Amino acid sequence: MIHAPYIRKPASIQRMMGLVLAALVPGIAAYVAEIGAGILVNLAIASLTALAAEALVLALRKRPVAIVLADLSAVLSAWLVALCLPPIVPWWLTVIAVLIAIVVAKHLYGGLGQNPFNPAMVAYCAMIVAYPALMSQWPPAGGLGFDTQLGLILGGARDIDAITGATALDALRTGLHQGAGPVDALMQGPAFGLLGGHGWEWIALGYLVGGLALVATRVITWHMPAAFIATLALVSGLFWLIDPARFAPPLFHLASGGAMLAAFFIVTDPVSGATTPRGKLIFAAGTALLAWTIRSFGAYPEGIAFGVLLMNLCVPLIDMKTQPRVFGRRDRGGPR
Amino acid sequence: MIARLFSFRGGVAPEAYKDASAGMPIRRAPLPSRLIVPLRQSPRATARCCVEVGQKVLKGQRIGEAEGSLGTAVHAPTSGTVTGFDPHTMAHPSGLATRCVVIEPDGEERWIEHRPFDVKAAGRDAARAWLRDCGVVGLGGAAFPSHVKLGADAGIDTLILNGAECEPWITCDDRLMRERATDILAGARILADLAGARRLLVGIEDNKPEAIAAMRAAAHDAGGEVRIQPVPTRYPMGGEKQLIRVLTGIEIPHGRLGAEHGVQCFNVGTAHAAYRAVAHGEPLLDRIVTLTGNVARPGNWEAAIGTPLDELVAFAGPGADTDRYLMGGPMMGFALPRLDVPLTKASNCIIAASPSLMPPPPPEQPCIRCGECARACPAELQPFELYWFSRARNFDKARAYHLFDCIECGCCAYVCPAHIPLVDYYRFAKGEIQAREHDQAAADRARERFEFRNLRQARDKEEKAARLAAKAAETRARPAAGSGTAAASPSAAQQAALLPASAEDKKKALIAAALARAQAQKAAAPPRKADGPGAATRAESAADAGRRQAGSTYTPDDGGATSAEAGDSAR
Ligand code: SF4
Ligand code: SF4
Numbered sequence: 001m002i003h004a005p006y007i008r009k010p011a012s013i014q015r016m017m018g019l020v021l022a023a024l025v026p027g028i029a030a031y032v033a034e035i036g037a038g039i040l041v042n043l044a045i046a047s048l049t050a051l052a053a054e055a056l057v058l059a060l061r062k063r064p065v066a067i068v069l070a071d072l073s074a075v076l077s078a079w080l081v082a083l084c085l086p087p088i089v090p091w092w093l094t095v096i097a098v099l100i101a102i103v104v105a106k107h108l109y110g111g112l113g114q115n116p117f118n119p120a121m122v123a124y125c126a127m128i129v130a131y132p133a134l135m136s137q138w139p140p141a142g143g144l145g146f147d148t149q150l151g152l153i154l155g156g157a158r159d160i161d162a163i164t165g166a167t168a169l170d171a172l173r174t175g176l177h178q179g180a181g182p183v184d185a186l187m188q189g190p191a192f193g194l195l196g197g198h199g200w201e202w203i204a205l206g207y208l209v210g211g212l213a214l215v216a217t218r219v220i221t222w223h224m225p226a227a228f229i230a231t232l233a234l235v236s237g238l239f240w241l242i243d244p245a246r247f248a249p250p251l252f253h254l255a256s257g258g259a260m261l262a263a264f265f266i267v268t269d270p271v272s273g274a275t276t277p278r279g280k281l282i283f284a285a286g287t288a289l290l291a292w293t294i295r296s297f298g299a300y301p302e303g304i305a306f307g308v309l310l311m312n313l314c315v316p317l318i319d320m321k322t323q324p325r326v327f328g329r330r331d332r333g334g335p336r
Numbered sequence: 337m338i339a340r341l342f343s344f345r346g347g348v349a350p351e352a353y354k355d356a357s358a359g360m361p362i363r364r365a366p367l368p369s370r371l372i373v374p375l376r377q378s379p380r381a382t383a384r385c386c387v388e389v390g391q392k393v394l395k396g397q398r399i400g401e402a403e404g405s406l407g408t409a410v411h412a413p414t415s416g417t418v419t420g421f422d423p424h425t426m427a428h429p430s431g432l433a434t435r436c437v438v439i440e441p442d443g444e445e446r447w448i449e450h451r452p453f454d455v456k457a458a459g460r461d462a463a464r465a466w467l468r469d470c471g472v473v474g475l476g477g478a479a480f481p482s483h484v485k486l487g488a489d490a491g492i493d494t495l496i497l498n499g500a501e502c503e504p505w506i507t508c509d510d511r512l513m514r515e516r517a518t519d520i521l522a523g524a525r526i527l528a529d530l531a532g533a534r535r536l537l538v539g540i541e542d543n544k545p546e547a548i549a550a551m552r553a554a555a556h557d558a559g560g561e562v563r564i565q566p567v568p569t570r571y572p573m574g575g576e577k578q579l580i581r582v583l584t585g586i587e588i589p590h591g592r593l594g595a596e597h598g599v600q601c602f603n604v605g606t607a608h609a610a611y612r613a614v615a616h617g618e619p620l621l622d623r624i625v626t627l628t629g630n631v632a633r634p635g636n637w638e639a640a641i642g643t644p645l646d647e648l649v650a651f652a653g654p655g656a657d658t659d660r661y662l663m664g665g666p667m668m669g670f671a672l673p674r675l676d677v678p679l680t681k682a683s684n685c686i687i688a689a690s691p692s693l694m695p696p697p698p699p700e701q702p703c704i705r706c707g708e709c710a711r712a713c714p715a716e717l718q719p720f721e722l723y724w725f726s727r728a729r730n731f732d733k734a735r736a737y738h739l740f741d742c743i744e745c746g747c748c749a750y751v752c753p754a755h756i757p758l759v760d761y762y763r764f765a766k767g768e769i770q771a772r773e774h775d776q777a778a779a780d781r782a783r784e785r786f787e788f789r790n791l792r793q794a795r796d797k798e799e800k801a802a803r804l805a806a807k808a809a810e811t812r813a814r815p816a817a818g819s820g821t822a823a824a825s826p827s828a829a830q831q832a833a834l835l836p837a838s839a840e841d842k843k844k845a846l847i848a849a850a851l852a853r854a855q856a857q858k859a860a861a862p863p864r865k866a867d868g869p870g871a872a873t874r875a876e877s878a879a880d881a882g883r884r885q886a887g888s889t890y891t892p893d894d895g896g897a898t899s900a901e902a903g904d905s906a907r
Contacts, residue, residue, distance in 0.1 A: 003760050005746035006666040006694045007350055007504065011708070011753040013701055067699060113702035113754075221707075270706040275718065319721075326738045327344070327716040328577065328589030 013112075017072035019219045023210035024079060024265065030206035034141045034199035035087055038149030042082040045091050045153075049098040050078035057107045073112050077101050080120035080265060084258060084305070085127065086138045088152040093134055097123040117312045118272045121305040128300060136170060136301070141199025168200065169257050169301040172248055183248050204260040211264025220268045223280035228263040229254060231288035239296070247296065262291070262304045272312045279315075279322040287311045342585040344578045346714040347570040348747045350504050350667070352543060357628040358507040360635035362515055365651060371413055371439045371642035372424050372678040375400045377473060381407040381481070387437060391418045396448040396619050399437045402468050408481045409469045411619040413640035416441040427645065427663050427683055431673035439642070450617035455526060463530055463614070470613035471620040471681075476509075476574070476603030477664060479682035482610060485600055486530045493598035495533035496583055497524050497607055499540040499547065500567060500574035503665025506685040508624040509604050511636045513540065513547035517554035520604050521562065523611030531600050535561065538604075539579045542566040571667060572745045576601045578714055590715075590741040605684075625679060627652035629662075629687035639679055645686060646675040654688040662687040666694065667746040701754040709748035709758060715741050719748035723758050726765035731772070734765050742766075 031039050054074040058065045081097050105119035106112065128135045139149065172183065214220045237250040253259060258266070267273060267284045274283035287307040294303020376382040383400025387393060393412040400410030420438035425431055455463045464483040473479045476498060497520070501509040513520060521538075528536050538555075540548050551564045567573055567582050577588045579601065586597050594601055602610075605624065612618040622641060625648070628634040632653030639648055649661065662669045664685055671689075709719035717738055725734035742762050749758040 002671070002696060003757065003763070004666065004668050004670060005750050005759070006662060006669070006671075006689065007750065008697055008755065009348065009350070009751050011751060012698070012755070013704060013753045016704075016706065016753050067701070071701065073704075111702065113704050221711075270704050273705075275705050275707050275710070275720070323718065323737070324710075324716060326590075326741050327714065328587040328592070329738070329741070 013071045017076050020076055023214045026210045027203055027206035030203040034202050036144055036149050037146045039087040041153050042094050045094045046078035046082040046098045047075050049095045050074040050102050053099055053102040077119045081123045084124045088139055088149050089134050090155045091153050097127050100126050113271055118269050118308050121308045124305040173301050201255040204255045207260035224268045224284040225263040227281040227284035228267055228288045231285040235292050257302045258304050274315050274318045276322040276324055279318040282318050283311050342582050344581045344714055345716050346712050348712050348750050353505045354507050357626050357634040358510050362511050362636045362638050365637040365639035367441045368643045368647040372436045373642035374434050374436045375410055376434045377410055377681050383410045387418050389418050389421055394446050394448045406481055408473055409471045411471055412439055413621040413642055414441045415444050415446040425677050427677040429670040452617055453614045472609050472613050473681050474603055475605030477682050477684050492531040492533050492600045494535040495528040495531055496601040497538040497604055498579055498601055499538055499604045500579055502571045502574035503667055505628050505687050506626050506665050508626045508636050508684050510544045510547050512624055513604055514550045517550040519611045520607045521554050521558050523607035526610050526614050527602055537583050538564045539567045539583050541569045541573055543569040625683055626685040630655040630658045630690040630693050631688050643679045645677055657690045658688040660689050662689055698755045700756050703754050708751045712747040712751045715743055719758055723761050726761040731769050
């Protein structure tokens with residue numbers, strides 16, 4: 001017998017994931033405009049791989065396939081993976097990355113809702129460790145035609161130095177490393193734009209617009225993006241004020257790499273993130289802090305993915321320690 | 337009057353569906369062919385039958401005497417003949433039976449003699465007894481005896497009248513306030529005086545402007561201090577603790593009563609019943625019930641307690657595709673297992689449901705920890721944590737996350753995008769915990785008995801040994817004295833007597849030490865960590881059992897719970 005409540009809000013995981021996908025569209029549009037349409041090919045490859053992998057695993061696990069595929073969560077993971085990879089990686093790299101996200105990070109842990117780590121970030125980290133060279137080849141904004149991009153994706157010969165440049169974050173890191181000059185001189189280089197990487201700042205703006213729409217429609221709460229952005233701005237601002245020659249300004253950090261994508265679409269992954277209001281603030285702030293630290297001192301130009309995974313590890317503890325107060329009680333919930 | 341309103345966190349705003357039934361005036365339901373009046377009207381108390389089969393009864397005649405501190409009297413809703421006294425199935429999800437007096441109406445509606453009750457002359461205790469004997473219980477759905485709520489001597493300062501009626505579909509309180517506002521306020525005044533309350537607040541959801549206007553007009557005419565306060569329309573505003581919070585800012589913790597915080601809460605229908613009882617001397621014989629949903633003539637009917645529901649719903653003309661009937665609202669109500677059950681004092685609404693009106697929920701998906709449920713929970717719990725723990729049968733954790741603070745309002749399940757029937761999991765976990773505690777308590781008692789027996793046997797043995805030793809000493813001493821050397825060797829005799837005794841002492845000390853050790857161990861070790869919570873929390877769950885029973889119309893036994901967490905539930 002069915003029990004109360006007998007009525008339900010018209011809400012579904014599918015609708016939720018669909019809204020997140022829709023919110024990615026402004027960022028993707030800016031991506032296409034600034035960098036080129038190659039990303040669309042990657043998104044398609046990633047989506048198809050994700051759906052196929054999910055269907056296969058579900059069939060093997062003897063779970064209903066159609067209803068789970070329709071929840072769009074695999075597609076969302078696939079899009080996030082594709083958006084994190086350089087847009088000209090060969091197709092097989094995208095496929096491997098998505099397989100890692102879906103099969104290893106998601107289903108080996110029990111499927112949707114059970115994965116302790118953010119699947120897209122697991123895939124990204126695996127790729128940057130396994131294929132560091134391919135993962136650092138980014139096309140300069142507007143520098144490559146669609147034909148060239150498609151050729152590269154399909155596995156064409158890679159005359160790397162002629163066609164790709166370093167990302168802004170990469171250029172800064174290498175420049176500082178080689179003592180090529182203080183930050184503001186380095187930021188005159190071709191990889192840099194108004195605020196962040198040349199062209200990438202518009203993509204960041206696209207993510208920001210979509211992300212704010214998600215907050216406005218209450219698909220995500222404000223806690224994570226606010227804490228992520230504020231922490232990144234604060235810590236980078238502080239060090240920039242102390243030593244502007246060695247540290248990049250806060251706006252550069254916010255507009256570069258995947259900061260906006262992370263703030264609204266990656267740290268906000270509900271399954272692997274903290275759930276309590278205070279826990280969300282801590283989780284996102286911690287990720288931002290780790291990301292900045294790795295960007296500034298670490299061996300990898302982009303530290304967000306590692307930051308997210310490290311914070312994923314802390315989620316059970318964060319959640320336990322930040323249980324909100326229960327109605328009428330003075331103490332908070334959860335074990336002490 | 338500008339008054340500060342507070343708010344509660346969480347809550348949901350489902351579509352109200354109230355217009356259909358709220359538009360029609362209250363109609364009197366025709367008398368059915370027979371009335372089945374349950375003797376168990378309020379939870380945890382059954383009245384003692386005081387009529388015989390074949391006896392003629394008058395309308396308002398007492399047919400069940402109040403028994404126990406939570407008992408209230410039961411009356412014949414009309415004049416007629418008692419034709420039976422046997423168990424009948426109740427309007428309860430369990431579908432269990434309770435004893436009912438069956439009355440065949442004679443259609444003459446002949447009243448017993450009844451006259452107004454003078455509260456001032458009689459005094460407070462007599463007035464409470466009067467309400468009990470008039471069978472006045474909470475009409476908001478909990479059916480908790482009103483005289484008990486007035487019994488708390490802890491200075492009640494504020495009396496709140498609950499006219500929120502936050503569940504979708506239900507409109508019986510709305511109609512009552514529109515049509516009988518003056519009587520309601522007069523009843524509220526009586527209740528406030530009995531409780532010793534200074535302040536009288538009436539909370540009505542702002543989706544009932546007519547009721548608010550009618551109550552305001554009545555308050556204006558009646559004079560006196562009363563505030564008719566519109567409150568935002570948000571389920572579960574009508575939950576007692578939520579309404580108290582919104583009107584006064586006071587948060588009543590789980591397991592506590594409003595009275596302990598100087599607040600007492602009554603449903604508007606209860607105030608109306610109290611008024612009838614005092615001003616006219618009429619016992620509670622009928623109630624207003626909303627018949628709505630998939631029916632041709634939705635509306636509110638004033639029907640005699642004991643009216644079989646199948647005869648009742650026929651008045652509204654249920655649609656052909658009606659597949660089940662809900663008792664109460666769609667958020668906290670339940671599907672009636674069968675329809676040949678009587679109307680009780682707690683039955684506020686019957687909804688005819690059809691597949692198109694209330695489609696079966698979509699298939700359950702995995703929880704994605706999105707936290708929607710936590711944002712909707714008025715108890716400010718983390719429902720998904722409770723769900724994960726309940727599902728994993730990790731009941732200790734579920735309790736640590738305050739499972740028992742859950743009021744089963746259904747907000748979490750209402751919003752969950754994964755369509756998880758969350759409340760079912762909580763009911764399951766609560767039931768499991770209570771069952772375990774029951775077993776645990778039984779085991780504890782058995783162990784205590786066993787330990788006591790061991791102790792007693794050890795004691796008996798000691799005493800016997802001591803007696804034997806004394807005897808032995810005596811017999812040994814006697815020949816010694818006879819030989820005349822007693823004076824020479826008194827110490828030998830004493831030693832002989834002492835020797836076994838001191839051995840006995842040693843043994844005794846050992847036993848005592850072992851017992852003490854065992855006791856200390858028992859005290860130190862948390863009792864049955866893996867199996868169930870300890871005694872400290874047992875009281876909490878007893879209180880919960882009480883609350884849950886108070887929220888239902890009928891329970892198979894008294895449960896022994898004495899918690900008086902009553903109140904009109906959120907329905
Ligand atoms: S609303 Fe449903 S899916 Fe979301 S956290 Fe709660 S239980 Fe899980
Ligand atoms: S049913 Fe319980 S857990 Fe769910 S919203 Fe209501 S109080 Fe919270």
